Amino acid sequence: MKDAAPQTIYLSDYTPPAYLVDEVHLTFKLGATDTRVISRITFRPNPDAKDTDFFLHGDDLKLINAAIDGQTVRPDISSDGLRCAVPNAPFVFEAEVGISPATNTALEGLYMSNGMYCTQCEAEGFRKITFYPDRPDVMAVFTVRIEADLPVLLSNGNPTASGVGWAEWHDPWPKPAYLFALVAGDLVAHSDTFITQTGRHVDLNIWVRPGRDEAKCAFGMEALKKSMTWDEKVYGRVYDLDLFNIVAVDDFNAGAMENKGLNIFNASAVLASPETATDADFERIEAIIAHEYFHNWTGNRITCRDWFQLCLKEGLTVFRDQQFTGDMRSHAVKRIDDAMVLRAYQFREDSGPLAHPVRPESFVEINNFYTATVYEKGAEVIGMLKLLVGDDAYAKALDLYFTRHDGDAATIEDWLQVFEDTTGRDLSQFKRWYSQAGTPRLTSSDTYADGIYQLHLRQETPATPGQTQKEPLVIPVAVGLLHENGTEVLPTTVLEMTKAEQTFTFDGLSSKPVPSILRNFSAPVIVSHETTNAQRAFLLAHDTDPFNRWDAGRTLAQDLLVRMVRDDATPDAAFLDGIAAVLRDDTLDPAFRALVLRLPSEEDTAQTLFDASHTPDPTVINQAHETLKLHIAQHLQDTLPRVYADMIITGPYTSDAGPAGQRALGNAVLALISKLDAGKQASQQFAGADNMTQQLGALRALLQISKGADELAAFEAQWQHDRLVMDKWFALQVSLAAPQAAATTAARLTKHPAFDIKNPNRFRAVFGGLKANTAGFHHPPYAAYDLLADWLIKLDPLNPQTTARMTTAFDTWKRYDADRQTKMRAALTRIAKTPGLSRDTEEIVTRILG
Ligand code: B3K
Ligand code: ZN
Numbered sequence: 093m094k095d096a097a098p099q100t101i102y103l104s105d106y107t108p109p110a111y112l113v114d115e116v117h118l119t120f121k122l123g124a125t126d127t128r129v130i131s132r133i134t135f136r137p138n139p140d141a142k143d144t145d146f147f148l149h150g151d152d153l154k155l156i157n158a159a160i161d162g163q164t165v166r167p168d169i170s171s172d173g174l175r176c177a178v179p180n181a182p183f184v185f186e187a188e189v190g191i192s193p194a195t196n197t198a199l200e201g202l203y204m205s206n207g208m209y210c211t212q213c214e215a216e217g218f219r220k221i222t223f224y225p226d227r228p229d230v231m232a233v234f235t236v237r238i239e240a241d242l243p244v245l246l247s248n249g250n251p252t253a254s255g256v257g258w259a260e261w262h263d264p265w266p267k268p269a270y271l272f273a274l275v276a277g278d279l280v281a282h283s284d285t286f287i288t289q290t291g292r293h294v295d296l297n298i299w300v301r302p303g304r305d306e307a308k309c310a311f312g313m314e315a316l317k318k319s320m321t322w323d324e325k326v327y328g329r330v331y332d333l334d335l336f337n338i339v340a341v342d343d344f345n346a347g348a349m350e351n352k353g354l355n356i357f358n359a360s361a362v363l364a365s366p367e368t369a370t371d372a373d374f375e376r377i378e379a380i381i382a383h384e385y386f387h388n389w390t391g392n393r394i395t396c397r398d399w400f401q402l403c404l405k406e407g408l409t410v411f412r413d414q415q416f417t418g419d420m421r422s423h424a425v426k427r428i429d430d431a432m433v434l435r436a437y438q439f440r441e442d443s444g445p446l447a448h449p450v451r452p453e454s455f456v457e458i459n460n461f462y463t464a465t466v467y468e469k470g471a472e473v474i475g476m477l478k479l480l481v482g483d484d485a486y487a488k489a490l491d492l493y494f495t496r497h498d499g500d501a502a503t504i505e506d507w508l509q510v511f512e513d514t515t516g517r518d519l520s521q522f523k524r525w526y527s528q529a530g531t532p533r534l535t536s537s538d539t540y541a542d543g544i545y546q547l548h549l550r551q552e553t554p555a556t557p558g559q560t561q562k563e564p565l566v567i568p569v570a571v572g573l574l575h576e577n578g579t580e581v582l583p584t585t586v587l588e589m590t591k592a593e594q595t596f597t598f599d600g601l602s603s604k605p606v607p608s609i610l611r612n613f614s615a616p617v618i619v620s621h622e623t624t625n626a627q628r629a630f631l632l633a634h635d636t637d638p639f640n641r642w643d644a645g646r647t648l649a650q651d652l653l654v655r656m657v658r659d660d661a662t663p664d665a666a667f668l669d670g671i672a673a674v675l676r677d678d679t680l681d682p683a684f685r686a687l688v689l690r691l692p693s694e695e696d697t698a699q700t701l702f703d704a705s706h707t708p709d710p711t712v713i714n715q716a717h718e719t720l721k722l723h724i725a726q727h728l729q730d731t732l733p734r735v736y737a738d739m740i741i742t743g744p745y746t747s748d749a750g751p752a753g754q755r756a757l758g759n760a761v762l763a764l765i766s767k768l769d770a771g772k773q774a775s776q777q778f779a780g781a782d783n784m785t786q787q788l789g790a791l792r793a794l795l796q797i798s799k800g801a802d803e804l805a806a807f808e809a810q811w812q813h814d815r816l817v818m819d820k821w822f823a824l825q826v827s828l829a830a831p832q833a834a835a836t837t838a839a840r841l842t843k844h845p846a847f848d849i850k851n852p853n854r855f856r857a858v859f860g861g862l863k864a865n866t867a868g869f870h871h872p873p874y875a876a877y878d879l880l881a882d883w884l885i886k887l888d889p890l891n892p893q894t895t896a897r898m899t900t901a902f903d904t905w906k907r908y909d910a911d912r913q914t915k916m917r918a919a920l921t922r923i924a925k926t927p928g929l930s931r932d933t934e935e936i937v938t939r940i941l942g
Contacts, residue, residue: 098931103400103453109225110141111178113232118222120202122209122240122276124194127202128156129222131189133232136182146178149219149226151201154190158223162186174223189222196220197850197890205343206301208277209240210356212349215399215458218269228268229397229501236261236274244279244299248272248352250334263352265332266499268395273351275339278302282309286317288331289324298362299339308363311374311747312338312381319382322416327490329389338362338381342815345852345893346462347380350387357384360816360853366745366783368817371755373784374747378420383413389494397501399458403450403526404507406462407470414471421749424638425683431613431639434472436693438464438616442531443699444903445940447556451504451526456935459893465529472616473525479568479586479614480522481515489514521590522566529556532565532617534589540604547571547607550593551617557942564592570614570637573598573605578634584611606630611637625651625666632670632688642687645671649720650692650700656716657697658706663723671724675761676731682739683753686760689724691717694866702907709909714831714867725764736761736773745783752785759789766793771800778803788820795828818846819857826861826868834868835875842883849887852894859883863901870908874915877902881919884933885926892930899923899936917941 117132137144150173158165160176161183167176178185196203201220202211211217219226236247239258248271249263281297288294296316298309316338323329333353344358361380364373390412391405418426441447441464448461450470455461478486492510500506504526508519530553539546549569553562567589573582582605587596598605606627610619628651631644648667655661674680674688692700694717698708725732739758741751766774771794778790778800791807794800804825811817822841829837841847841858848854862869862876869876880901888895905916923929924937 098456098934100454100456101458103398103451106398106400107142108140109138109227109230110143110145110147111135111225112138113225113230114182116224116232116234117236118234119237120239120274122193122238122242124204125192127191127193129189129191131185131187131222131224133185133224134182135178135185137180144180145175147173147175147225148185148223149173149216150189150223151216151219152191153220153223155223156188156190158185158187160185173219187223191221198892199343199345199852200893202274203343205341208275208279208301208341209242210275210277210339210341211273211351212345212356213272213351214270214349215462216270218272221272224269226269227398228270228395231266231268231395231499231501233266234261234263234272236263238274238276240276242276242278244275244277246273246275246299246337246339246354248354250353263333265352265393267352267392268501271350271352271392271395273349273354273356275299275337275354275356279339280306282306282313284313284317286320286331286336288320290330292331293334294320294331295335297335297337299337300359300363305340305359305363308365308368311364312362312377315378315381316385318378318420319385319416322382322419323386323389323412326415326419327389327412327494329386329494331388332393336385338384342853343851345891348384350384350391352388352392355384357381358853360819363816364747366747368784368811368814369747370785370788371747371752375417375421375752379413379417382416383409386412386416393499394493394497395501397503399455399461400451400453401503402458402461403466403470403473404502404504406467407450407474408507410467410471411474414475422681422683422753425681425687425749425753427612427639428642428684428687430468430471431643434464434468434616436695438468439531439618440695440699440904441465442469442529442556443554443703445557445906445942446900446903446936447529449527449529449559453527457896457932459932460896460935469616476525476566476568476615477511477519477522479570480566480588481511481517485511485515521564524563524565528553528562528565529559530554530562532567532615534567534569534610534615534617534619536607536609536619536621538604538607538622540601543599543601545573545598545601545605547587547596547598547609548593549587549589549596551589552592557939564590566590567615567617569609570611571596572608572611572635572637572640573601574608574631574634574636575605576603576630578630580636581605584637586614608635608637608640610640612639613643623647625664629666629670633673638684642684645674645688646692650696653692653697653713653716653720654700654704654706656720657701657708657712658704663720663727668724668727672728672731675728675735678738681753682757683749686753686756689757689760689764691720698866698904698907707909708907710867710870711831711872721764722767725767728764729768732761732765732768736765755783755785755789759785759793762789763793763796766797771797774800775803778806784817784820788824792824792828795824798830812846815851815853819853822847822854822857823861823864826858827864829865829868831865831867831871834862834865834871835879838862838876839879849883850890852891855883855887855894856898859898859901863898869901870912872911874912877915877919881922884923888923888926888930888933889928892932895930896932896936899933899940903940905940 115134119130121128167174193202200217238245245259247261253260279299280302284296286294338355340359347361348357390408489511532553535550569587628644628648635641701708739754774790774793781787
């Protein structure tokens with residue numbers, strides 16, 4: 093059947109479901125190309141409904157038979173579901189459908205990955221499994237029977253009975269269909285137990301395929317137990333089933349999925365060993381395990397009324413996992429990492445054609461809205477709320493949220509109401525953060541006279557697609573003031589900005605202070621302050637706020653890079669001496685020093701130039717970055733070997749923050765040393781490395797100076813059996829290829845026997861690597877544009893979600909010169925004109941083209 097033309101769905105059109113579901117019984121008779129799904133669903137009319145239309149979503153299902161209250165019915169089937177006449181009273185709907193998991197390459201619904209059956213239902217994948225009201229405000233109790241000739245058969249909740257070739261599961265917690273999950277395969281478990289603070293014994297399992305990944309589960313299990321303890325201690329949230337299962341899957345579109353009691357994970361987001369995973373992987377895995385676990389309360393027990401409310405669960409759960417990582421590791425380093433991610437991905441989104449509010453008001457395909465704006469900016473909005481109301485009020489509001497809305501499908505209005513009820517504050521202006529897209533610009537200037545210091549702040553949010561008028565937001569601006577001798581005269585104080593322009597006055601100051609503005613990155617805004625480079629260098633040396641200390645160095649570097657590109661400037665002492673002092677300061681956390689050494693990305697420089705009305709040329713930007721790195725290396729050459737030696741760790745590997753920070757600084761220093769010693773030290777580190785952080789750090793340092801061919805070959809020989817490590821091998825070569833070689837490297841790697849278009853991790857390794865190589869992606873004669881377009885066109889019929897996501901590589905096209913714009917538009921138009929293009933990709937291409 094031909095798909096209907098894609099329709100836009102609007103938040104304002106929300107209506108309650110016509111029928112509610114009490115119970116769902118599902119029987120799966122699994123077969124690779126013919127799985128039968130037999131459903132028995134108890135419906136009742138919704139007293140709050142506005143209509144009585146009985147519609148069940150269904151996508152690509154073969155209906156074998158259907159019945160209502162035992163009587164066979166012949167429903168009207170359309171491309172998106174079925175309709176039929178039903179009684180005006182509770183009734184039972186039964187159906188048998190046929191589906192084909194083995195040919196499901198979209199990885200949505202029930203599919204197969206390396207012989208294992210698994211599911212991904214969020215957002216709207218359950219409709220590919222059976223006919224159902226597939227919307228999050230329909231919640232029901234699920235009972236599931238799985239029949240298959242496979243040793244491990246899993247679903248949500250608790251196991252109730254099993255025999256050879258079958259198993260039954262019951263989930264007592266009512267849930268929306270997007271949280272349904274099923275896994276069947278030949279699996280082994282890494283098991284443990286957790287006793288909750290209420291005395292419940294919970295069995296914990298991480299399931300993997302035998303003979304391959306058993307040795308990579310221990311870290312994930314520890315992370316799970318830490319997450320459970322933390323959520324009890326910090327949020328008072330206790331786990332609510334006797335079992336918690338995690339399954340690692342090779343083919344997965346996202347990082348992981350929080351299905352009730354049965355989390356399904358991209359193998360890359362759970363499996364780790366010192367030899368195969370980097371410190372960054374360990375930290376990411378710990379955070380994702382925590383994130384999915386935390387969803388049990390923020391997402392599952394309290395879910396979303398509709399998909400426009402996605403940030404209700406995602407923003408809050410990201411905020412919670414950020415707090416967790418800060419508590420486990422370092423708050424300062426975590427805040428800097430989060431700000432870098434926000435600026436790199438969310439600011440990019442907010443400043444281009446894909447800008448949308450944290451709570452979007454319309455969509456064509458909801459999968460296109462699992463974005464940095466909904467997730468990361470959504471988390472920032474919660475951080476601001478906490479800062480404005482204070483920690484105690486935040487804790488009280490959260491307690492109220494959990495009691496008032498347990499079991500609900502809630503909205504952003506419900507969320508803000510608990511804060512209003514707890515604090516008595518009117519949050520109507522604050523709510524604009526949810527509806528207004530775009531990154532606010534905060535401009536500050538200051539004056540001093542007769543002991544009185546005044547800080548003048550102005551906010552402005554640029555127009556975004558579909559939103560030309562912007563209103564002032566409530567912005568918490570954390571400020572500190574430093575005396576010119578380096579002492580702090582005003583500790584961090586939160587100024588609450590509500591108007592377009594505001595002046596804040598501080599008196600009793602003996603001289604004009606140096607302001608430290610937006611400490612700890614207190615709001616997701618771009619600050620421009622009339623600061624001299626001398627003041628920035630001063631803050632880099634003296635600020636007591638680690639975020640602003642780092643940011644001062646960052647701004648110095650960014651300013652210098654812009655001047656190098658635009659005005660042919662040469663690196664100056666303000667910057668070089670400033671970072672040298674930080675590098676030499678052994679009292680500072682090595683992880684922090686590593687962050688200060690890291691330059692802004694070439695992508696950052698391109699956007700900064702564009703914001704300053706200068707058309708960026710990625711080739712010139714790349715040269716400026718390389719030149720600056722060389723200057724830094726030369727300026728620091730006496731210090732580098734000493735710091736490198738100081739960072740050497742003797743004793744067994746642990747991924748804890750301390751040693752991970754030492755390795756981060758060691759690798760950052762190694763990259764600079766390699767600019768001076770032609771890679772000698774890096775080759776040595778590569779040869780002697782006993783962990784992936786150091787092996788990969790050395791390989792990266794070599795590739796950055798266009799060396800390392802032998803090491804690349806050795807790495808491949810060593811790791812060809814390990815898919816996750818090989819993803820690194822693919823990604824690194826493309827992302828670090830010289831600009832003129834990036835497209836050919838990517839093209840060559842698509843011919844490698846281990847390249848697999850159907851595996852999202854591998855596709856992302858190659859083409860995400862190409863996107864990450866800014867100068868390579870935009871290098872004349874622009875072969876990368878065509879290569880990416882060719883592969884997106886190939887991927888779209890197989891996997892629309894991943895195609896749509898990778899298409900966003902083109903979202904900065906309007907930033908560039910006429911030639912690049914023409915070529916990128918041509919590539920996008922070619923994708924747009926592909927017959928049968930998916931709704932996912934069509935929406936993204938249309939929005940990018942504007
Ligand atoms: N909720 C899932 C994301 C599902 C992606 C759907 N396209 C993972 C997470 O945010 O925890
Ligand atoms: Zn999430």
